[in-house]
Amino acid sequence: MTTPIKNLTAHFELDNLFKIQVFMDGGGYRALKKVLAEGTSAQVLEAVKKANLRGRGGAGFPAGLKWGFVPKATDKPKYLCVNADEGEPGTFKDRYLLNHNPHLLIEGIVITSYAVGIHDAYIYIRGEYEAIARRLEGAIEEARVNGLLGKNILGSGFDLELRVHRGAGSYICGEETALLESLEGKRGNPRLKPPFPAFVGLFGCPTVINNVETLANVPSIIDHGPDWFLSQGRPNDGGTRIFGVSGAVNNPGIYELPVGTSLREIIETHAGGIKDGKKLKAVIPGGMSAPILRADEIDMPMDCESVAAAGSMIGSGAVIVIDEATPILEVLKKVAKFYAHESCGQCTPCRIGTSWIHKIVKRLAAGEGRKADLDTLLRLASNIKGRTLCPMGDAASLPVLSIIQKFRKELDATVKN
Amino acid sequence: MPKIVIDGKTVEAQDGLTVFKAAAAAGVDIPHFCYHPAFVPEGSCRLCLVEIAGSAKLELSCSTVVREGMTVSTQSPRVQEARKSVLEFLLAEHPLDCPICDKAGECKLQDYYRDHGLTESAFSEFKERREKKVRIGEKLLLDRERCILCTRCVRFLTDITRTQELGVFERGVHAEISTYEGELVASSYSGNLVDLCPVGAITDTEFRFKTRPWFLTRGESICPLCSRGCNIFVDYQRGMARVPKSAKVLRIRPRINPDVNGHWLCDYGRYGYMTMQRDNRSENVTRKSGLRPRPEWDDVVAFLGGELRRMKTEAGSKNLAVIVTPWLTNEELFLVKKIFIENLGAGQVYFAGPAAAEGDGILLTSERAPNSRGALEIGLDTRPFALEALAETTGMLWIFGSDVGEPFSTEAFRAAAIPLKIVISSRLGALTELADIVLPSATAAEKSGSFTNINGRIQKFAAVARSCGATRPASDILLNIARAAHLNDPYYDRLADVSAIFEALAGEIPFFGKRS
Numbered sequence: 001m002t003t004p005i006k007n008l009t010a011h012f013e014l015d016n017l018f019k020i021q022v023f024m025d026g027g028g029y030r031a032l033k034k035v036l037a038e039g040t041s042a043q044v045l046e047a048v049k050k051a052n053l054r055g056r057g058g059a060g061f062p063a064g065l066k067w068g069f070v071p072k073a074t075d076k077p078k079y080l081c082v083n084a085d086e087g088e089p090g091t092f093k094d095r096y097l098l099n100h101n102p103h104l105l106i107e108g109i110v111i112t113s114y115a116v117g118i119h120d121a122y123i124y125i126r127g128e129y130e131a132i133a134r135r136l137e138g139a140i141e142e143a144r145v146n147g148l149l150g151k152n153i154l155g156s157g158f159d160l161e162l163r164v165h166r167g168a169g170s171y172i173c174g175e176e177t178a179l180l181e182s183l184e185g186k187r188g189n190p191r192l193k194p195p196f197p198a199f200v201g202l203f204g205c206p207t208v209i210n211n212v213e214t215l216a217n218v219p220s221i222i223d224h225g226p227d228w229f230l231s232q233g234r235p236n237d238g239g240t241r242i243f244g245v246s247g248a249v250n251n252p253g254i255y256e257l258p259v260g261t262s263l264r265e266i267i268e269t270h271a272g273g274i275k276d277g278k279k280l281k282a283v284i285p286g287g288m289s290a291p292i293l294r295a296d297e298i299d300m301p302m303d304c305e306s307v308a309a310a311g312s313m314i315g316s317g318a319v320i321v322i323d324e325a326t327p328i329l330e331v332l333k334k335v336a337k338f339y340a341h342e343s344c345g346q347c348t349p350c351r352i353g354t355s356w357i358h359k360i361v362k363r364l365a366a367g368e369g370r371k372a373d374l375d376t377l378l379r380l381a382s383n384i385k386g387r388t389l390c391p392m393g394d395a396a397s398l399p400v401l402s403i404i405q406k407f408r409k410e411l412d413a414t415v416k417n
Numbered sequence: 418m419p420k421i422v423i424d425g426k427t428v429e430a431q432d433g434l435t436v437f438k439a440a441a442a443a444g445v446d447i448p449h450f451c452y453h454p455a456f457v458p459e460g461s462c463r464l465c466l467v468e469i470a471g472s473a474k475l476e477l478s479c480s481t482v483v484r485e486g487m488t489v490s491t492q493s494p495r496v497q498e499a500r501k502s503v504l505e506f507l508l509a510e511h512p513l514d515c516p517i518c519d520k521a522g523e524c525k526l527q528d529y530y531r532d533h534g535l536t537e538s539a540f541s542e543f544k545e546r547r548e549k550k551v552r553i554g555e556k557l558l559l560d561r562e563r564c565i566l567c568t569r570c571v572r573f574l575t576d577i578t579r580t581q582e583l584g585v586f587e588r589g590v591h592a593e594i595s596t597y598e599g600e601l602v603a604s605s606y607s608g609n610l611v612d613l614c615p616v617g618a619i620t621d622t623e624f625r626f627k628t629r630p631w632f633l634t635r636g637e638s639i640c641p642l643c644s645r646g647c648n649i650f651v652d653y654q655r656g657m658a659r660v661p662k663s664a665k666v667l668r669i670r671p672r673i674n675p676d677v678n679g680h681w682l683c684d685y686g687r688y689g690y691m692t693m694q695r696d697n698r699s700e701n702v703t704r705k706s707g708l709r710p711r712p713e714w715d716d717v718v719a720f721l722g723g724e725l726r727r728m729k730t731e732a733g734s735k736n737l738a739v740i741v742t743p744w745l746t747n748e749e750l751f752l753v754k755k756i757f758i759e760n761l762g763a764g765q766v767y768f769a770g771p772a773a774a775e776g777d778g779i780l781l782t783s784e785r786a787p788n789s790r791g792a793l794e795i796g797l798d799t800r801p802f803a804l805e806a807l808a809e810t811t812g813m814l815w816i817f818g819s820d821v822g823e824p825f826s827t828e829a830f831r832a833a834a835i836p837l838k839i840v841i842s843s844r845l846g847a848l849t850e851l852a853d854i855v856l857p858s859a860t861a862a863e864k865s866g867s868f869t870n871i872n873g874r875i876q877k878f879a880a881v882a883r884s885c886g887a888t889r890p891a892s893d894i895l896l897n898i899a900r901a902a903h904l905n906d907p908y909y910d911r912l913a914d915v916s917a918i919f920e921a922l923a924g925e926i927p928f929f930g931k932r933s
Contacts, residue, residue, distance in 0.1 A: 170588070187584075187585065192458070192460045192477075192480055340589060340590065341588075341589065342588075342589070343588065343589035343590070344588055344589065344592075345566065345585070345587070345588050345589045345590065345591070345592030346461045346566075346592075347460075347461045347462070347463050348461070348462055348463050348464075348503050348506050348507060348565070348566075349463055349502070349503065349506055351506075351566065351589060351590055351592065352506040352507065352509055352510050352590060353506055354589065354590070355510070355545075355589065355590035356506070356509055356510075356540065356542065359542035359543070360542065363542070370541075372539075376539060379539075383499075383502035383505075383506070386474045386475070387463055387466065387474075387475065387499055387502070387503075388463070389460055389461060389463070
């Protein structure tokens with residue numbers, strides 16, 4: 001069994017870790033001080049690249065590579081946006097990080113901004129996390145008072161303004177370009193890519209957008225070095241991940257484990273196995289947008305490449321466990337309802353496709369299914385996949401496709417005629 | 418100039434062009450809804466997806482820039498299937514309104530559906546029900562069930578007029594176009610929204626339910642409501658030759674001209690044209706004295722010809738006054754100059770321009786008449802006319818009317834005792850009331866000729882509608898009177914039609930010669 005590691009979740013047992021003094025007593029802001037005193041931005045970039053820190057929000061894009069895209073020579077201001085929207089159903093890891101250890105994120109933000117040459121950063125936090133947003137603002141104020149934010153941080157000459165901006169209840173605003181639109185005060189509609197945010201982002205300026213957990217890893221990469229970080233995970237996917245396990249398990253919750261830990265181990269060992277002695281039916285390994293896995297498919301290392309090779313996605317590391325007592329149609333119903341509700345409405349396939357899928361699934365769930373329905377659902381989902389303006393088209397279609405393909409017999413039985 | 422291959426054909430595309438534009442330049446039309454040449458690519462309808470070699474996904478042609486060696490297929494089975502699926506999605510939530518929808522016959526959704534196989538619908542759920550008659554502007558109605566959310570209307574008001582009256586509200590399939598609560602689209606370019614809308618979601622109350630596009634004949638003309646000279650299409654019904662007033666202009670639409678009006682028309686011109694064409698038309702020759710109040714056109718022309726001949730031989734032309742308006746074409750103004758100034762030596766020639774108005778800084782100019790520039794270049798004095806200037810000894814006064822409204826106040830005329838007042842006008846009004854003789858003239862829609870716009874651009878146009886009753890173009894009237902007066906038979910007999918008049922004009926005045 002892999003022993004849980006406590007990098008990101010270090011000192012979580014303290015309920016006042018969000019206070020700056022407690023954070024610093026535990027070694028907090030040491031990495032930032034080191035960077036400002038003896039390090040260069042180039043060195044930070046190098047370290048993060050070498051550590052193979054992959055994005056923890058869902059796409060798994062290498063963070064160092066993304067930062068490298070930002071043009072060095074530009075007369076436009078550069079921005080950092082922290083994606084704290086945490087909208088992917090099943091995901092709650094960032095909530096823990098933000099609530100228990102906001103200073104870890106702040107430290108990661110300052111180091112990252114220093115590395116890329118950014119002087120204005122925003123935390124876009126989902127509107128529902130109201131109390132957490134207040135705690136964040138409190139932590140930011142503490143950091144400012146202690147000279148760790150604002151002008152001339154720790155006398156280094158480096159300036160950084162950090163602001164918290166709350167969302168307003170839209171899943172699509174967790175998509176990076178929709179996040180930018182929302183932050184700019186506009187309707188949360190995703191933008192066409194290219195151009196990519198590294199070139200044309202917030203207010204048309206070069207912008208880095210990273211997930212909370214991604215940035216929270218930066219201080220320890222600086223503290224212990226990229227080799228250490230790599231050694232904890234996989235060669236092309238370093239460090240630890242916070243897996244959020246929910247559903248029919250005995251011990252739902254967050255588990256910080258090395259990248260590459262087996263999914264079976266996460267469910268059976270760390271999360272205590274299936275509740276009430278039931279049998280496992282299915283697992284969604286990376287948040288609801290990830291293709292579903294059958295019970296016999298969980299012997300799989302949880303790292304970006306391996307999960308992709310198995311036909312799913314590590315996504316946000318949110319492991320949703322479904323037992324035999326849950327009809328798969330219930331899962332399909334939740335999937336269909338969610339994406340229909342959250343579609344921004346901009347592009348044709350998603351706007352109408354998600355609604356059409358939802359209408360059919362509702363009929364199925366009401367016992368009014370028809371013989372052609374499941375094949376129609378497959379066809380509609382295939383017509384959405386790969387044809388939409390933003391990745392939500394895939395998010396809406398892949399679960400539908402995988403659920404129907406892997407549980408066809410059970411779904412066929414729900415159709416009376 | 419990157420070389421690309423489109424549907425097997427190698428073309429040299431201009432640097433920086435999108436695949437869509439490069440294809441269009443090569444004669445390949447790619448179906449689209451949200452794309453419009455006047456706007457930045459939107460990428461939301463997903464209909465313009467094409468296959469590009471080397472790319473696993475289909476790519477948007479509207480926003481993908483060409484690269485050297487790119488191989489594009491706009492008709493491959495994958496592309497066809499993708500297009501059909503977009504159309505299927507749109508039609509799934511689209512009401513079956515064709516039988517009652519204005520857009521039928523010129524609807525892009527209909528056209529593409531027809532082009533892509535007319536497949537049976539697989540949608541067997543309940544369609545979204547929405548409001549079908551939302552007033553979003555003084556002459557605009559929005560049908561939200563028909564709307565395909567291409568957002569062209571929103572973007573027009575954001576990018577072109579910058580008035581932002583429309584927005585997208587709500588999310589997902591409930592997304593809808595709306596104005597802000599209690600407000601209407603007030604922009605004076607609102608009529609363009611009807612042209613922009615690819616389906617029948619935005620309709621024009623002036624045109625709604627009046628006809629079907631396949632009953633309309635389309636002609637090209639120039640809008641005469643201001644000096645911009647916007648290029649237009651006139652959609653009219655020919656009507657039947659012997660049934661008076663059966664010919665009707667039903668609609669004006671902009672004709673694209675990048676040098677004059679781009680893609681647009683202002684509402685003043687669009688709706689003003691209809692009013693000009695339809696309301697208060699003067700159709701009968703009238704004569705106050707004389708036995709018959711509705712004399713024959715030929716008789717009146719002969720009479721007037723005789724009067725002018727008499728004036729010439731008796732050297733009474735200093736008692737002849739003419740009021741010219743900038744509603745006349747270049748050809749007509751030229752004839753006025755030849756007849757009244759050169760041949761007859763008229764004592765007074767005046768110019769009555771339109772009342773002062775404001776331009777809108779986009780298309781509509783402050784001068785609300787089409788041809789002041791033409792009058793200027795032809796050499797007519799374009800200083801404004803004032804009634805006091807009319808000499809007391811005026812024996813004969815010719816007035817050319819305006820196609821809209823009254824060119825000047827006629828109150829003072831009633832006091833003046835001018836024995837013979839001839840009015841040539843397309844409109845009935847105070848002016849025709851005061852006239853002794855009225856010769857009804859054609860509007861810009863009913864005659865051929867040319868206008869010179871504010872920038873000196875000479876734009877020729879041909880008649881698109883048939884005039885009624887005794888209405889004739891002013892050029893016709895003038896030529897016939899000149900002939901009846903035998904002012905210069907060899908000259909006027911040679912001028913067989915409007916283009917001959919323009920040739921003569923171009924020959925005599927360099928401005929028209931070098932520019933035509």
